[in-house]
Amino acid sequence: MKHSMNHLVPAMLAVGMHMSPGPKQMPKPGRPISYSAAKPLILYSDTSGKSSEHANHRAVLFTGRRIHIVMVAVKPGAPDQTFEVHKFVDPQIDTPAGSRVTLTLLNMDYGPGMVHGIVIGAAKPPYKTVVPLPVTAQFAEIPLTMPRTSQSPGKSAYFVATRTFVAPRRPGLYYYFCQMPGHAKAGMYGRWVVTP
Numbered sequence: 001m002k003h004s005m006n007h008l009v010p011a012m013l014a015v016g017m018h019m020s021p022g023p024k025q026m027p028k029p030g031r032p033i034s035y036s037a038a039k040p041l042i043l044y045s046d047t048s049g050k051s052s053e054h055a056n057h058r059a060v061l062f063t064g065r066r067i068h069i070v071m072v073a074v075k076p077g078a079p080d081q082t083f084e085v086h087k088f089v090d091p092q093i094d095t096p097a098g099s100r101v102t103l104t105l106l107n108m109d110y111g112p113g114m115v116h117g118i119v120i121g122a123a124k125p126p127y128k129t130v131v132p133l134p135v136t137a138q139f140a141e142i143p144l145t146m147p148r149t150s151q152s153p154g155k156s157a158y159f160v161a162t163r164t165f166v167a168p169r170r171p172g173l174y175y176y177f178c179q180m181p182g183h184a185k186a187g188m189y190g191r192w193v194v195t196p
């Protein structure tokens with residue numbers, strides 16, 4: 001038994017390395033990054049996953065066991081209190097059950113109080129000003145992240161936060177939303193679907 005396990009480990013590592021997608025360079029946690037350092041993250045966010053659109057339903061599907069998703073909070077030009085993924089505003093995000101998800105939040109918003117984070121869990125809309133967060137009903141949280149530092153996007157520094165978590169093993173409908181008081185209520189949320 002032990003012998004066969006030893007054989008499995010290098011194979012699993014090789015698969016993991018081979019299948020690990022994501023932006024080539026990730027910023028160091030806690031430090032703001034320049035616009036030029038943010039650009040590859042924006043490009044990755046705009047292009048990763050497989051998008052689908054019909055009527056006013058927009059979804060971005062991610063497949064595989066290891067997934068990297070970059071969500072932008074309020075891209076310049078996007079409506080207030082929104083997330084952008086794959087050039088969609090607040091799209092549905094689909095990830096397979098049990099997949100290992102690395103989620104990066106890039107806050108591109110500007111102004112006092114334009115602090116944003118992400119909670120993924122069972123709490124469903126309509127939301128109150130403060131969304132109660134029972135630990136048992138959420139499966140991931142990205143802490144509140146500061147807005148950009150300058151009115152000019154090109155001259156700004158940007159704050160980024162990344163967390164890795166395992167999607168629930170049970171397929172189902174969840175939601176992602178911003179935990180800053182008032183933001184989810186104002187529409188800063190979307191569906192997060194755990195697919196079989």
Ligand SMILES: [Cu+2]
Pocket residue numbers: 081115116117178179180183188
């Ligand atoms: Cu927010």
